[in-house]
Amino acid sequence: GAVVSQHPSRVICKSGTSVKIECRSLDFQATTMFWYRQFPKKSLMLMATSNEGSKATYEQGVEKDKFLINHASLTLSTLTVTSAHPEDSSFYICSARDGGGGNTIYFGEGSWLTVV
């Protein structure tokens, strides 16, 4: 079945550095990808929606200069957390819409980011 691969699953970075998380659709073309973030004991919240080849649409309150999203191909979207701070430590998860498969949305396994 369709699979969305997210990498890395866990990452630790130093405060002030940038970290990139990749989201790949392995056997389908993802016309749209979504990035979510989960704070402790909270529900997953949508950060941004990205369509291949165009700029991402960010949800209110999400800093687009801090959370850079690139969707350069139909199988890859990246989320870069720039100048990371400890408060950026969270669980980040992507999902991808299979445009040719009934618009089914598949989720990645998520990435745990810890900023020290």
Added chain:
Amino acid sequence: KQEVTQIPAALSVPEGENLVLNCSFTDSAIYNLQWFRQDPGKGLTSLLLIQSSQREQTSGRLNASLDKSSGRSTLYIAASQPGDSATYLCAVLNYGQNFVFGPGTRLSVLP
């Protein structure tokens, strides 16, 4: 704007009990509803997906029902086991939109 709530927020039961987790949503024009499981420090595991035209889905000891008109879904877990301990998330997808997640129910099954 779609809003999803889940009741209870936390649940602790002895092993072997049957239990029901509840999910409510405000906008009934949904495309589908999905139940996920999340273990501490882990990603999401999809449990059951119910399309808007369906009333329920079953997988093993899990049964999820959907009542669109009332904006409700329930996840029924039969004969609970300690391995079922996790956070259970309900997520609703509306046409042309993204998933909206509920806050989750933290389940603890005691041996």
